Amino acid sequence: MENKKTCVKLGLxxxxxxxxxxxNLYRQMGLIREAAKQGAQVICLQELFNTIYFCTEYNDxxxxxxxxxxxxxxxxxxxxxxxxxxxxxxxFFEKRATGIYHNSLVVIDADGSLLGSYRKMHIPDDPGxxxxxxxxxxxxxxxxxxxxxxxxxxxxxxxxxxxxPEAARITALKGAEFIFxxxxxxxxxxxxxKDKKEFREAWETIxxxxxxxxxxxxxxxxxxxxxxxxxxWGSSFVSGPFGQVLAKAGxxxxxxxxxxxxxxxxxxxxxxxxxxxxxxxxxxDIKKRIxx
Numbered sequence: 519m520e521n522k523k524t525c526v527k528l529g530l531x532x533x534x535x536x537x538x539x540x541x542n543l544y545r546q547m548g549l550i551r552e553a554a555k556q557g558a559q560v561i562c563l564q565e566l567f568n569t570i571y572f573c574t575e576y577n578d579x580x581x582x583x584x585x586x587x588x589x590x591x592x593x594x595x596x597x598x599x600x601x602x603x604x605x606x607x608x609x610f611f612e613k614r615a616t617g618i619y620h621n622s623l624v625v626i627d628a629d630g631s632l633l634g635s636y637r638k639m640h641i642p643d644d645p646g647x648x649x650x651x652x653x654x655x656x657x658x659x660x661x662x663x664x665x666x667x668x669x670x671x672x673x674x675x676x677x678x679x680x681x682x683p684e685a686a687r688i689t690a691l692k693g694a695e696f697i698f699x700x701x702x703x704x705x706x707x708x709x710x711x712k713d714k715k716e717f718r719e720a721w722e723t724i725x726x727x728x729x730x731x732x733x734x735x736x737x738x739x740x741x742x743x744x745x746x747x748x749x750x751w752g753s754s755f756v757s758g759p760f761g762q763v764l765a766k767a768g769x770x771x772x773x774x775x776x777x778x779x780x781x782x783x784x785x786x787x788x789x790x791x792x793x794x795x796x797x798x799x800x801x802x803d804i805k806k807r808i809x810x
Contacts (some may be wrong), residue, residue: 524781526669528696528735529558529604530774532754532767534743535570539583542568543591547598549773554602556775559628559669562607564741564754565677565700566621569611573649574746580652584613587635592624600630605667609676609700612637614654621653621676623700628668636663638676639685646706646748649678664692670780673697673734680725680738684804690732691793695780697732699725701740704750718751722763730761733787735778742771759786 531549535542546567553561565571568591572580585591591610599606605628612622612635621638637656641649662685664673673694679685680699689697703721705714722738729736735758742752755766756776765776787793803809 525777525779526696527557527559527775527777528737528756529553529556529561530737530739530754530756530767530776531561531563531567532740532742532752532774533564533771535567535741535745537570539568543594547594550595550598550604550606551602553773553775554604556773558604558773558775560605560607560667560672560696562698562700562737562739563609564739565609565702566611567609567700570745571702571741571748571750573652574646574748576648576651580611581613581619584611584619586613587622587624587632592626592632595624596626596630596632599626599628603628603668605669605672607672607674607698607700611652618654619652620656621649623674623676625663625665625667625672625674627665633665633667634663636660636674636676638679640678640682642678645708646746662688662692664689664694671695675699677701677703680721680728683728683731686728686732686736690728690734694732694734695783696735696737696778697728699736699738701738702750703740704748707747714751718753722753722755725755726757726761726763729757729759730790731792733759733783733790733792735759735783737776742769759783 606626609623612620624635625633639656641655643650673689737756739754741750752769756764767774
């Protein structure tokens with residue numbers, strides 16, 4: 519592996535989705551090319567990037583969109599990553615086995631090699647987000663993941679995972695310099711402008727808090743557009759290790775390219791040494807569902 523760069527440019531691709539998965543794949547491959555042209559070295563796509571967010575309803579026809587990790591999607595992106603010499607984080611609908619499906623992603627290194635996959639651990643089941651119908655959660659064996667890429671150590675979590683400090687902490691403890699959160703979140707038809715403002719502020723705040731608590735960069739990639747009554751609000755952003763928003767997208771299609779200096783991590787962890795001061799001898803209760 520080549521020597522790691524000190525400054526790394528992240529590329530976040532925030533876009534809409536159409537109903538044909540292949541059309542989405544090929545269109546986003548074009549956006550990946552554009553991000554690489556702008557200097558992005560690690561490029562992340564949104565949750566379920568090659569499909570609409572189909573979890574707004576129960577419909578077994580959507581299972582036909584799932585494919586194995588070694589399918590056409592991964593093969594196409596591996597060739598592109600090698601050609602452009604970029605790292606890709608690509609979330610998709612995985613068919614693991616007969617009747618077993620996951621909300622997953624693959625990480626492909628800059629030489630086109632598949633470094634591995636991550637399966638979403640926390641699966642929501644709320645109005646407009648009926649994911650438990652479609653997805654089996656990731657298990658302890660597959661676990662939280664950090665991938666050693668050409669441009670740094672990439673930790674990956676997906677959407678609903680972003681609300682859990684345990685997931686971010688474990689990923690950071692495994693060495694993540696960047697935590698990516700590909701996402702699909704927006705405003706339901708029944709929600710007001712006030713709801714949207716409050717939800718979006720909470721969404722941003724929780725992820726910035728993960729950056730602070732873990733002294734790492736956090737990159738959140740959301741989709742845009744209206745699908746089945748849900749208006750996805752975009753607003754993809756990158757947070758520095760002190761929680762500062764380094765760059766933020768709007769609510770339309772956008773490629774966000776942000777430079778991150780890995781030297782900032784050491785400085786931040788020296789200033790606020792949360793890892794040093796952790797009391798690992800008194801945290802057993804965190805593994806309980808509730809403490810009586």
